[in-house]
Amino acid sequence: MSVPALPSSVDGVVALLEQHDYFADRRLATSVFLALKMRRPLFLEGEAGVGKTEIAKVLAAALGRELIRLQCYEGLDTATAVYEWNYPRQMIEIRLAEAAGAIDRDALATDIFTERFLIRRPILQALAPQAGGAAVLLIDELDRTDEPFEAYLLEVLAEYQVTIPELGAIVATTPPIVVITSNRTREIHDAIKRRCLYHWVDYPTAPRELAIVRRKVPGADARLSREVVAFTQRLRAMDLFKAPGIAETLDWAEALVALDRIALDPETVANTLGALLKYQDDIGAVTPEVAAELVAAARQEAAEIGTR
16 A cells, blocks of 8 residues: 655645644644654644644644654653663573573673663553554653653654663654653753644634535534634633633534524523633633623624625
């Protein structure tokens, strides 16, 4: 089976992503194109739910590459993210050597620290040759990790290699496509960003969000889709603890379709806000009066969205 070629232009990236239901603006498509062309990691920051992780998933699917995902969390270490030695197998090897009665300790120490005893975790897996071309390595929510792990990543991002004391440097024959995401719960060190191409992923414009809703929720009435987008766009302008992302827009549209709605009304909005907002303070801020105002404004703006 042939492996899809990398897109040769920014327009090619836009088309490739749209084929897999991802609608990228020109700036994001340019960043993706340059990351592929220059073989540089792509660092994506933005609010939760704007589609940062989805970019890596879509790239892997569109390019026919394996997606290797490292989900970050506080306390993540190299044994989980990069590699560790298979200590049980090493102990068995030592016991078998002892049972054989001829032990060369220096030779045995060398034998048990070879690649057959190495457990490859996501980063080391991504550096290994892949049958379908270099893998897509997604380092998701890097801001959740600790700074020492960031420091470890510097070698990986700069040289596409990992140094293991017992084996030396393991270098990727073909660099993986690396996508790093951050929700900016804390600042990532400049040393990481210097090794990457950077892009801030913002909320989509109304026309782009409408295109996403139409593609992802085809069962939604055309009027309902426009009103959902107009309402959500207005909601993001409010002073909320967590504005709804694209994922929440899609969830809400699906919920409204499940309720057989073809248009918004204040009562339905009040009953389904839990699909759109995830904090009680935010839900409480959308009082019946506010909901009625937002619905009225969404109805007026809905007709314009498709023509922008």
